[in-house]
Amino acid sequence: MSDFFKSAVSSPTDANARKEAIMTQVRNELAQANAQQLINNMNERCFKACVTKPGTSLSSSEQTCLARCLDRFMDAFNIVSRTYTARITKERLEDTNLGSSLGQ
Amino acid sequence: QKELAAFLEKEQTQAKLHSTVHTFTTMCWDKCVTSTPSTRFSRGEESCLMNCVDRFLDSSIFLVNQISQRRDQQ
Numbered sequence: 001m002s003d004f005f006k007s008a009v010s011s012p013t014d015a016n017a018r019k020e021a022i023m024t025q026v027r028n029e030l031a032q033a034n035a036q037q038l039i040n041n042m043n044e045r046c047f048k049a050c051v052t053k054p055g056t057s058l059s060s061s062e063q064t065c066l067a068r069c070l071d072r073f074m075d076a077f078n079i080v081s082r083t084y085t086a087r088i089t090k091e092r093l094e095d096t097n098l099g100s101s102l103g104q
Numbered sequence: 105q106k107e108l109a110a111f112l113e114k115e116q117t118q119a120k121l122h123s124t125v126h127t128f129t130t131m132c133w134d135k136c137v138t139s140t141p142s143t144r145f146s147r148g149e150e151s152c153l154m155n156c157v158d159r160f161l162d163s164s165i166f167l168v169n170q171i172s173q174r175r176d177q178q
Contacts, residue, residue: 023111030115034122041130049141069141073133076145076153080129083157085121 042073132156 050065051058058066136152137145145153 019108022108026112026115030119030122033119034126037123037126041126045130045133046141049137065140068143071143072137072141072145073129076133076137077125077129079150079153080132080157081125083154084125084128087158087161088121 038077042070045073046070128157128160
């Protein structure tokens with residue numbers, strides 16, 4: 001770590017390593033934010049769906065419902081994600097096809 | 105440095121995509137999953153979720169066209 005601050009002129013491998021570190025950190029933070037959003041949304045929806053009248057503790061049927069809801073919400077997320085990316089890819093292909101046919 | 109800029113731009117685009125998917129997921133869940141969750145989606149629920157995304161995008165395109173039509177008429 002002390003080497004990090006020592007050299008005024010960094011070698012290509014140093015710069016490369018730093019670049020990789022930044023990229024990894026950015027990827028991790030974005031993935032974490034993504035997961036956080038998913039979990040927050042799921043919490044809200046599943047509580048609403050499964051716990052209609054909050055009691056003094058979670059009943060076992062509520063727990064079963066929540067567990068199922070978790071799986072279903074993940075499924076929904078995957079379905080939506082797949083459909084959306086497929087649609088975007090399709091639109092982009094149609095755009096480029098249209099562009100090439102018009103001689104752009 | 106240029107690589108970082110390109111990388112960040114790509115990641116930002118992806119992050120925006122993820123954010124949109126989250127919005128769609130909650131919106132379509134509210135529309136399509138009306139009964140208590142069971143061990144798997146019924147076929148109706150599954151097709152509803154898929155249709156939901158496409159129809160929303162269709163609606164957006166339609167509305168944008170409508171707006172530009174009204175603007176041209178003026």
